[in-house]
Amino acid sequence: MSENAAEYDKLVLEKLNYNSYLRVPELLGLQRPQSDPEHHDEMFFIIIHQSFELWFKEMLHETGLLMEYFRAGQVSRALKVVKRVNAILETLCQQIQLLSTLTPVEFAGFRKGLGTGSGFQSVQFREVEFAFGLRDEWFFQFFEDDDFARGRLRKRFEGPSVYDEFLRALARDGYAVPGGLVTRDTGKPHELDPGLVECLRKLYLEPEDNYHWILVCEALLDLDTLFSKWRAVHVLMVSRTIGGQKGTGGSSGRAFLESRMPYRFFPELWEVRNRFWADEEGGAY
Numbered sequence: 001m002s003e004n005a006a007e008y009d010k011l012v013l014e015k016l017n018y019n020s021y022l023r024v025p026e027l028l029g030l031q032r033p034q035s036d037p038e039h040h041d042e043m044f045f046i047i048i049h050q051s052f053e054l055w056f057k058e059m060l061h062e063t064g065l066l067m068e069y070f071r072a073g074q075v076s077r078a079l080k081v082v083k084r085v086n087a088i089l090e091t092l093c094q095q096i097q098l099l100s101t102l103t104p105v106e107f108a109g110f111r112k113g114l115g116t117g118s119g120f121q122s123v124q125f126r127e128v129e130f131a132f133g134l135r136d137e138w139f140f141q142f143f144e145d146d147d148f149a150r151g152r153l154r155k156r157f158e159g160p161s162v163y164d165e166f167l168r169a170l171a172r173d174g175y176a177v178p179g180g181l182v183t184r185d186t187g188k189p190h191e192l193d194p195g196l197v198e199c200l201r202k203l204y205l206e207p208e209d210n211y212h213w214i215l216v217c218e219a220l221l222d223l224d225t226l227f228s229k230w231r232a233v234h235v236l237m238v239s240r241t242i243g244g245q246k247g248t249g250g251s252s253g254r255a256f257l258e259s260r261m262p263y264r265f266f267p268e269l270w271e272v273r274n275r276f277w278a279d280e281e282g283g284a285y
């Protein structure tokens, strides 16, 4: 912490109140529209994005705790954290819809000022994807001249994901998670593993003994569902605002975003559903 920041903190503590504790004066100084003359709707656009970034920060804060609980084998505490992340994601799905009050004409009034600024450059969004286990080297190109962002992303990219920690916790608890998944190089993308699907199938088939883990699996599926829902409402809102125009980040826009919709954090938790129904058709389930 710099000397100035430490001094400021001391002052805050000496005269603690709502505004000083929450740093409201600084917070209110962080919205700087670029349009000149200022376009009325740009403030709205900035505030939506900034509040997303704060929620991403909180989600990343929670993933740290979630991984700690998995490492400590604290299943019900881990479940509680996943539920909080899910509540935040529900809020984000609602929040993106605020943009439906921005017409294309209003957006066009200040879009040029965004230059090549784009959601592609949200380091925290990418960190959230990386933290849960969805990792793709391709996204580093958007941070080439940003050492701070690249450092954060690289750390997330190399380290174990929430999914890795979940699987390691299952293995430590005696479930037959394939050994290769427990010791794998976490810097490589996770690939669907039939052995893990089989392990999860057995876990689900014996609810009496495994219900605490089944609840975690179902909450992780809720998380995956909500993240996909966010992608879906974002792309619908994008269609509504810019139609099929290219994005400011240089992608094809809607088509690119639609191509991201099938991505999942926890593929085996989805794949095991196919196994149950295949078993039923074959008479084994």
Ligand code: HEM
Pocket: 048, 049, 052, 053, 096, 099, 102, 107, 117, 118, 119, 120, 122, 125, 234, 238, 241, 242, 246, 247, 248, 249, 250, 251, 252, 253, 254, 256, 257, 260
């Ligand atoms: C009028 C509002 C918005 C429009 C027109 C819009 C448009 C787009 C487009 C076209 C892309 C594709 C990348 C590109 O070429 O730029 C994109 C990506 C993205 N946007 Fe938005 N967006 C809007 C609002 C938001 C908001 C409120 C957020 C919240 C943080 C957000 C977060 C993102 C993220 C994280 C990506 C990267 C998605 C990925 O790589 O899967 N966008 N957006």
